[in-house]
Amino acid sequence: MIDARLLRDDPESLREAQRRRGEAPELIDELVAADAARRSSIVTFEAVRSEQKNLGALIPKAQGEEKQALLARTKELSAKVKEAEAAQSVAAEAFMTLLRALPNPASPEAPQGGEDDFVVLEEVGSPRDFAAEGFEPRDHLELGKMLGAFDVERGAKVSGARFYFLTGVGAQLEIALLQLAMSKAATWGFTPMITPALVKPSAMDGTGYLGQGSGDDVYHLPKDDLYLVGTSEVPLAAYHSDEILEGSVPKRYAAFSPCYRREAGSYGKDTRGIFRVHWFDKVEMFVYTSLEESYAEHERLLGWEREWLESLELPYRVIDVASGDLGLSAIRKFDCEAWIPSQGKYREVSSTSNCTEFQARRLNTRLRTTAEDGSTGTAPAATLNGTLCAMTRTIIALLENGQQPDGSVRLPAVLHPFLGEVLEPIA
């Protein structure tokens, strides 16, 4: 949700922002009209309400006929007040519905265009040349079977397609990655968290995950009206909802949680192995800060993601996601994509977004501000999020990039204390 004042002050910049995203600029004109209607309904209501209060204060002192006359007048007014109040709340709600549907204006620095119009910012490390090494790389599913790292057949038997069990070294890998990620995050100033995976509609919607078709990708439990989170960004964004943060910012949280995704509309895509699944576990970074600081913090989040991937010795590239592919909440998004040898492509393993004040306005999270003259006030917080370690895709990247001709896998040094240097096939 944007600052409603922008509709009055600078609607043209909002129209322009809509065009950058490839969205309809006419929505802005609807919003301007709805805002005008809302404000005039407020004026009407407040006028009659004020009159009602003034007359009402005279009643206890009045006597006899005078009192009867007053009662008659206020009774009439009372009906008007109710009417005006109802009209006011209808107008306010109509305005809110439109306002919440408006995406966060994309940053002018984000590349223009859709999904395929990203810009590659950097490639780090070099993919192994398996041809030169003299063997064909196996894909992660094959390696996983040889190592006993996960079991997709039984995942399907128990839970259905796109489910799996992590087994043996696979389970150990996740535990080791979790341990490593959390301790790294703590050194960067993040508070470790373990968050609820079920949230109320207000949390899911406040984060921006129910709008514009993205609602189809979310699991909902109708009996309890709760949602399964697709990322711990959701509980972390709602964590400080309806609060004024009095302490210093940034406040940084790193959360471990399961992530559930319906993967609606991805039928037939990435069906092999555990690349695209309905559930995986993830360590997510989340930051509350000021709008002014958010841009630098976004760079820091990207920096930590890169440090993490480099510590895992994975070749990767960084892309600047195009404005049409940002989702409702972000003004800019950087993805890190690890090299997947069996696919001969870079694939997303992490993503960091600057949501500026968009989520915080919806969730009513404010910062305490102090002006130069010492007077205090409030301002919406800015929120940012970034993947630290999405377990399944990280495991895929580690297995495929570290594989040897016999199906064993050489691990990065940081994992040696947990699992030794090499994972050996079990059969």
Next chain:
RNA sequence: GGAGAUGUCGCAUAGUGGCCUAGUGCGCCCGCCUGCUAAGCGGGUUGAGGUUUAAACCUCUCGCGAGUUCAAAUCUCGCCAUCUCCGCCA
């Protein structure tokens, strides 16, 4: 799951239909006073929205939402949260 109690300003409390424009204490902020500190004295101290060049004014906000009434912190109903007890359970 069942029974009961509670929910007022940062905290603690007062407030059982109009005198609430929500009082008081603590904390906090600004002044005064005082060798210093403490004490004392005076003032301030929720948040949101609207009208407006501005100054100022107005409206909403007593867990949330409906209702009764000319008028609701106060009465009624529903919901939520917390606490106590019982049952169940990892």
